[in-house]
Amino acid sequence: MSLKRRSFLKGAAGGGAALATAAVVSAPAQARPNKVMPPQAVGLLYDSTLCVGCKACVAGCKEANDLPVDVSTPDALWDTPLDIGPKTFNVIKVYAEGTADTKDQEKNGFAFIKKSCMHCVDPSCVSVCPVTAMTKHPQTGIVEYNADACIGCRYCVASCPFGVPQSEFDTPTPKIMKCEMCKHRQAEGKIPMCAEVCPTGATIFGPIPALTEEINRRKAMKAGEANVFERRVIGSGDTHERPAAKYLDHVYGEKEVAGTQFRHMSAVSFTKLGYPELREQSYSSQSEGIQHSLYQGMIAPVVVLGGLVWAAKRASHIEDEHPEE
Ligand code: SF4
Ligand code: SF4
Ligand code: SF4
Structure with missing residues (x-):
């Protein structure tokens, strides 16, 4: 044959x-389908209109996470991070236009921006990690990192739509560095340091349903009228009074890439503030x-x-x- x-x-x-x-x-x-929020999800709300740019949250984050200084000036005298990086999990940046005279105004105005891990509901960094070094806590939803499991492939770095995870570059055994919503502090019954030290309540911590309620309360406020704002954590009772801003209806993180547990409110459009325009479907889905x-x-x-x-x-x-x- x-x-x-x-x-x-x-x-x-x-x-x-x-x-x-x-x-x-x-x-x-x-x-x-997109993944959904875990049952006991916690998160942070950053209200740009309450932020005074003091950067106590940047310094507090460094202290809480034992991070070194990150200098950007020739004299190297101060911790002056320009963006998040392997030595900085959280930064405050500024939008300025024209004469930059008026706060929370797009034209001839300025506004503050906080950048750190968004703790996505359906995170790309978790999806792409081949060794489950990046995980999402099944109850709190905090996106956590396990350096012992990490093989240094940096897929998480490439996959994050917010450019958050950063690899160390000055050590032979680099780790991925990013905010874990101060999980070590939460394990001790404390709140994330950026919320703890914020003098105006611009950064506030709480369970997602309570944060959502607070967001809706602020959206319903009449611009210019005196209103009460809490500090540190929802339900703390630690309040101060000030006129409400003219909030945008858009709350960043409510819908982007299936939602995030770090939400942002502002009076200036998020595009102007440098937040990426993202669709509602998560990339990992x-x-x-x-x-x-x-x-x-x-x-x-x-x-x-x-x-x-x-x-x-x-x-x-x-x-x-x-x-x-
Ligand atoms: S912001 Fe980036 S690093 Fe943070 S959970 Fe989302 S995908 Fe992961
Ligand atoms: S939650 Fe903790 S690690 Fe994350 S930005 Fe705030 S202070 Fe930094
Ligand atoms: S501590 Fe609060 S007010 Fe100060 S920069 Fe940070 S978010 Fe803004």
């Missing part, structure tokens, strides 16, 4: 390829959907292989019956 190459390829093309195509078509890439489809598609090579074997046997049988063709 001999199997002619032409017969083999003909049979393979007609049998295996058709089956393989059918298998691939039957497993299209689909996004899975899409990438995991495609991966899942690809793994399902592993059926395709099996079917192709089966198709090829079947085609080869069939061609061999025809060769035996019609050896002169």
Whole structure:
């Protein structure tokens, strides 16, 4: 018995390829649904209109997380981080336009911006980590990092839509550095340091439902009228009074990439403040959907292989019956 190459390829093309195509078509890439907020989710609210730019939260974060100074001036006298980085989990930045005279105003005004981990509801950094060094706590939803499990691939760095995780660069065994919502302090019954030290309540901590209620209360305030604002944690009773700002209806983090546990309120548009415009579907829901489809598609090579074997046997049988063709 001999199997002619032409017969083999003909049979393979007609049998295996058709089956393989059918298998691939039957497993299209689909996004899975967004993940949802865990039951006891906690979070932070940053209200740019209450922020006075004192940076007590930046210094407090450094102290709480034992982070070194991050200098950006030639004299190297002060801790002056320009952005989050391996030595800085939390920064306050400034938007300024024109004469920058009026706070919380887009034209000829200025506004403050706080940047740190958003503790996404459906985080990309967790989704891409091949060794589960990045995890989302099933109750609190805090996105945590385990340096012992980390293999330094930096997929989390590349995947975060907010540019949050940062790899150390001045050590032979670099770790990924990012805010973990002061989980070590929370384990001791304390609140995150940035909320603890904030003198105006611009950064406030609490369970997500309470934070959402507070956000809605602030959105309903009439601009310019005196209102009461709490400090540190929702329900603390530690209050101060001041005129409410003209809040935007958009609360950043409510819907972006399936929502985040760090929410932002402002009177100046988030685009002006440098926050990325993001869709409501999480990136991980899409990438995991495609991966899942690809793994399902592993059926395709099996079917192709089966198709090829079947085609080869069939061609061999025809060769035996019609050896002169
Ligand atoms: S902001 Fe980035 S690092 Fe933080 S949870 Fe979301 S994806 Fe992860
Ligand atoms: S929660 Fe803790 S680690 Fe995160 S920004 Fe606030 S102080 Fe820093
Ligand atoms: S401590 Fe509060 S008021 Fe001061 S910069 Fe930070 S968020 Fe703003």
